[in-house]
Each structure stands twice: as structure tokens, then as C-alpha cells.
Amino acid sequence: MKFAFMLMGPYDPTKDDxxxxxxxxxxxxxxxxxxxxxxxxxxxxxxxxxxxxCGAFGxxxxxxxxxxxxxxxxxxxxxxxxxxxELFRKAFGN
Numbered sequence: 001m002k003f004a005f006m007l008m009g010p011y012d013p014t015k016d017d018x019x020x021x022x023x024x025x026x027x028x029x030x031x032x033x034x035x036x037x038x039x040x041x042x043x044x045x046x047x048x049x050x051x052x053x054c055g056a057f058g059x060x061x062x063x064x065x066x067x068x069x070x071x072x073x074x075x076x077x078x079x080x081x082x083x084x085x086e087l088f089r090k091a092f093g094n
Contacts, residue, residue: 001024001049001050002023002024002025002026002043002046002047002048002049003024003025003026003048003049003050003051003052004025004026004027004028004043004048004050004051004052005025005026005027005028005051005052005053005054006027006028006029006030006036006039006040006051006052006053006054006057006065007027007028007029007030007054007056008029008030008031008032008033008036008053008054008056008057008061009029009031009054009056010031011028011029011030011031012029012031013028013029013030013031013035013039016028016029017029026043026048033057033061033064036053036057036061036064036065036068037064037065037067037068038068040065040068040069040075041068041069041070043069043073044069044070044072044073048073049073049074050073050074050075050076051065051069051073051074051075051076052075052076052077052078053065053075053076053077053078054077054078055077055078055079055080055088057077058077059077061077062075062076062077
């Protein structure tokens with residue numbers, strides 16, 4: 001199965017794109033949700049069956065990626081426990 005993990009931040013997907021193992025696992029950095037939507041649609045057309053999104057996408061971003069892939073592949077997104085909110089604010093500066 002082909003699987004991807006997408007990170008959103010100060011990335012350039014033309015450079016920040018890594019294949020693991022035999023090419024079935026991929027990690028891609030994207031700068032914004034629009035780029036992520038485009039790449040997610042491309043991943044689906046390339047036969048990827050699942051994309052996991054970093055926490056920066058949140059629920060709304062995950063829904064946009066689900067729409068961009070035509071509800072055709074599994075999309076998940078990373079979350080954390082509410083009691084760790086302060087730790088995440090400190091770590092990511094917001």
C-alpha cells in the first residue's frame with residue numbers, strides 16, 4: 001500500500017519530499033492548504049491509499065483534503081490531548 005504523511009509549514013514540496021522503504025511511504029512538506037489540496041489529488045491519482053496530515057491542518061484542513069481527493073482515499077490528521085494545549089502553544093509559538 002502507498003501511504004503519505006503531509007507536513008504544513010515553511011516547506012517547498014519540490015525539495016521537501018522524501019520516499020522511504022521501497023517508495024511505498026512518502027513524507028511531503030507543503031507551505032499552505034492550497035498546495036496540499038493539489039498534491040493530495042496528485043497522490044490519489046498516483047495510487048496512494050492513505051494520507052496522514054500533521055496537526056497544523058486541523059479538522060477543517062483535513063476536510064478540505066478529503067474533498068480534494070474526492071472522498072476516494074483514507075485521510076487522517078494528528079491531534080493531541082487537550083491537557084497538552086499549553087505545551088503545543090509553547091512548541092509551535094501560537
